[in-house]
Amino acid sequence: DGGITQSPKYLFRKEGQNVTLSCEQNLNHDAMYWYRQDPGQGLRLIYYSQIVNDFQKGDIAEGYSVSREKKESFPLTVTSAQKNPTAFYLCASSILQGVNTEAFFGQGTRLTVV
């Protein structure tokens, strides 16, 4: 079945370690997005990509990095520079033609830094 797969569902890391969250889609979508969700703050955009080998910073890109080497994949690395990385991370994708196409989401990864 077509969809977006985020892995792992739960992730625990020690403070100061980099960690990479996986996001894979088989919907043939051009655009992919990463969001961070904290209680009471909704979804905040970290990075987004409209095409392979290109991406743009969102509203809270500091402490994060991404790559888009393949259309299907958009991994997010949470670096040690991110001051408060514990959060729920959601990946999404959509068709890149106009505005009338909804984004499809993965199941999310809950990252806990101890």
Added chain:
Amino acid sequence: AQKITQTQPGMFVQEKEAVTLDCTYDTSDPSYGLFWYKQPSSGEMIFLIYQGSYDQQNATEGRYSLNFQKARKSANLVISASQLGDSAMYFCAMRVVNTDKLIFGTGTRLQVFP
């Protein structure tokens, strides 16, 4: 700059009653799309309804309708005949054609009681 504002952190509604969730937006781009998503406690994001900036009529999808008032830059979600399963977080989102950036509001937690 784009912005989505949801001013209701939480709402209560009795089963079978209608409820309106507020959303206001800000953009200088004339071409944009507005979306509503539902997020149950499981964390998945479920697309509910879409309204385009040039659409003349309010969008409807089953029990969901969008009260679009362009001059006031509001896009309120109306849920008719509420059900217990409607209890969830609801997010308003906007995407503009120039940037393809998809941003979300802070959400409203809806609780439906018997």
